[in-house]
Amino acid sequence: MKHNFGAGPCILPQEVFKQASEAVLNFNNTGLSILEISHRSKEFIAVCEEAVQLVKELMNVPEGYSVLFLQGGASLQFLMSAINLLPEGGKAAYLETGVWAKKAIKEAKNFGEVEIVASSKDANFNFIPKGYTVPEDAAYFHITSNNTIYGTEMFDFPKTNVPLVCDMSSDIMSREVNVSDFGLIYAGAQKNIGPAGATVVIVKNDLLGKTGRTIPSMLDYQVHIDGESMFNTPPVFSIYVAMLNLRWLKAKGGVAAIEKENIAKADALYAEIDRNPFFKGTAAKEDRSRMNVTFVMENPELEKEFLKLAESRGCIGIKGHRSVGGFRASIYNALPIGGINALVAAMQEFEQSQK
Numbered sequence: 001m002k003h004n005f006g007a008g009p010c011i012l013p014q015e016v017f018k019q020a021s022e023a024v025l026n027f028n029n030t031g032l033s034i035l036e037i038s039h040r041s042k043e044f045i046a047v048c049e050e051a052v053q054l055v056k057e058l059m060n061v062p063e064g065y066s067v068l069f070l071q072g073g074a075s076l077q078f079l080m081s082a083i084n085l086l087p088e089g090g091k092a093a094y095l096e097t098g099v100w101a102k103k104a105i106k107e108a109k110n111f112g113e114v115e116i117v118a119s120s121k122d123a124n125f126n127f128i129p130k131g132y133t134v135p136e137d138a139a140y141f142h143i144t145s146n147n148t149i150y151g152t153e154m155f156d157f158p159k160t161n162v163p164l165v166c167d168m169s170s171d172i173m174s175r176e177v178n179v180s181d182f183g184l185i186y187a188g189a190q191k192n193i194g195p196a197g198a199t200v201v202i203v204k205n206d207l208l209g210k211t212g213r214t215i216p217s218m219l220d221y222q223v224h225i226d227g228e229s230m231f232n233t234p235p236v237f238s239i240y241v242a243m244l245n246l247r248w249l250k251a252k253g254g255v256a257a258i259e260k261e262n263i264a265k266a267d268a269l270y271a272e273i274d275r276n277p278f279f280k281g282t283a284a285k286e287d288r289s290r291m292n293v294t295f296v297m298e299n300p301e302l303e304k305e306f307l308k309l310a311e312s313r314g315c316i317g318i319k320g321h322r323s324v325g326g327f328r329a330s331i332y333n334a335l336p337i338g339g340i341n342a343l344v345a346a347m348q349e350f351e352q353s354q355k
């Protein structure tokens with residue numbers, strides 16, 4: 001049995017794979033494949049509407065927000081968030097917590113002044129900065145709720161009057177958040193939402209239309225809101241599989257229920273990292289991510305050997321990102337506790353083998 005700890009694209013529930021594969025051959029008994037139906041067919045419009053509805057339900061999205069399924073990944077959102085929200089001659093504030101935040105900063109600089117209010121760059125982003133002040137005159141404050149590469153997660157969102165813009169790519173729907181605390185949330189689908197190819201955007205409508213610039217149509221949130229995510233051909237299959245996955249999450253009891261499981265999974269893995277003398281965590285304890293668990297070995301020379309053992313026990317995708325080294329176990333919603341148990345068992349087996 002394989003346990004997929006990949007950082008994204010990543011594990012999705014087996015039943016979602018099965019349902020998706022059935023729809024490739026015969027979608028909803030239409031005698032057609034999901035891959036060949038028109039995005040304007042009533043069948044697909046129903047899929048898209050259900051996907052949007054499930055996002056709204058699972059995240060308790062309040063009135064006054066739009067939910068979109070777009071393309072271009074979170075990387076396009078680095079640009080779209082800025083072009084739509086940063087007024088001509090205005091300023092935006094950013095928290096620099098990793099490579100993805102840096103890329104968001106780079107794109108925003110194309111549209112106005114950027115103030116980096118705090119950074120953990122000097123510590124290779126192994127913690128979330130705290131105690132900073134957000135400038136009152138910023139059009140928005142951009143944060144990354146979970147830093148996929150460094151294994152840090154923001155558990156206290158800043159209290160500020162400035163609209164919060166959040167890259168939630170790697171922890172969306174893993175825990176409850178209050179959407180009304182945010183002006184804009186975006187996430188590439190390929191972790192907790194579904195397969196790669198779709199990007200979820202949740203935007204507060206009254207923030208739009210205030211930049212004073214002409215926004216090209218494909219980059220304009222309002223155009224996609226008016227087109228109900230069908231201004232152009234949407235990623236039909238990705239949205240379909242995301243919809244199946246969101247149904248799965250709802251049936252499990254929704255975000256509150258999965259959050260409990262995620263806490264139990266992360267606690268079990270961190271407990272072993274802290275107990276086992278061969279391993280140590282890389283992120284500051286209070287900021288440890290429940291989605292991406294980063295750790296190294298006390299003796300880096302043993303890392304290859306442990307990786308081999310873990311792989312032979314079915315633990316796939318744990319090699320760390322090159323900028324942190326060591327290991328990264330991504331333990332998204334769909335990874336069952338059995339995956340954690342297998343990895344913990346491999347760590348214990350390794351410890352025994354060294355005696």
Ligand code: PMP
Nearest residue numbers: 073074075100148167169170188
């Ligand atoms: N932000 C975060 C937090 C990510 O983890 C990633 C991808 N792993 C990105 C942005 C970039 O996403 P995409 O590849 O969908 O553009």
